[in-house]
Amino acid sequence: MNYRGGSGRPPNRDPQLIELARPSEDTRSPLAAARLRRQLTVEEAARRAGMPADHVRWLEDGRVYRFRTPDEALAATLVYASALGVEHREARELAGLPVPPKPLERTNRGRLMGLAALAVAAVAFAGFVTLPGGNDAQAQRPFAEVAAKLPPAWQISVDVLNGNGDINWTRQVASRVGALAYEISHVGRADRFDYPQTAVYYERGGRDVAVRLARQLGVVTKPLPGGKNPRRLVIVVGARRGPGV
Numbered sequence: 001m002n003y004r005g006g007s008g009r010p011p012n013r014d015p016q017l018i019e020l021a022r023p024s025e026d027t028r029s030p031l032a033a034a035r036l037r038r039q040l041t042v043e044e045a046a047r048r049a050g051m052p053a054d055h056v057r058w059l060e061d062g063r064v065y066r067f068r069t070p071d072e073a074l075a076a077t078l079v080y081a082s083a084l085g086v087e088h089r090e091a092r093e094l095a096g097l098p099v100p101p102k103p104l105e106r107t108n109r110g111r112l113m114g115l116a117a118l119a120v121a122a123v124a125f126a127g128f129v130t131l132p133g134g135n136d137a138q139a140q141r142p143f144a145e146v147a148a149k150l151p152p153a154w155q156i157s158v159d160v161l162n163g164n165g166d167i168n169w170t171r172q173v174a175s176r177v178g179a180l181a182y183e184i185s186h187v188g189r190a191d192r193f194d195y196p197q198t199a200v201y202y203e204r205g206g207r208d209v210a211v212r213l214a215r216q217l218g219v220v221t222k223p224l225p226g227g228k229n230p231r232r233l234v235i236v237v238g239a240r241r242g243p244g245v
Helices: 030-037 042-049 053-061 070-084 088-094 108-126 143-147 167-179 207-217
Strands: 157-162 183-189 199-202 220-223 232-237
Touching (some): 030 070, 042 070, 053 070, 070 167, 143 207, 167 232
Parallel strands (some): 157 232, 199 220
């Protein structure tokens, strides 16, 4: 299977909002923990799975938005977990779920159940199931007519910034946006961690594009000071409110 990462194009950064993210060193994903249990380096695990080392890092870091589609990220997770030999009991333990008693006889069923558990976790982590229809008080005209004339999502560049201190949640939001076919240009830190709500910021001429994405996520829109690129958006992920964004 072929996978495709990011565009490689240097992101257009606003110095007032963006600072490169540095994931916490004391937090490890279940996949990284499984690899370390087997005393494998990233490169060794990548060779065992038959995939590039960068893709292994993306999976372990939760950067599923770097894959072309959520399906490819899910398929890569299954291939990687299978190559590591993760079975059902270990998958539940790594996911922080209750572990059933160890069976007396080892069968292939455990491995299949483990892969299924990881698949469910990957789908939940990617967060690509969205319900359109967020509340946006700024929309004063029938938006369906406006949306039909907007450029497609894949032509819109989106920066996703951590504005609440939770980089893992920020990555999940980025994965959700990427699953809607938007181009994720950058995932990093905002200028502070006390944003009360998530918002889609837009530059001059980009309000309608921002409203479309805000409705898909169920958040609000705000103008971004400066900038003249109507096809660039910035999402600042604020405090998490319930199951939504």
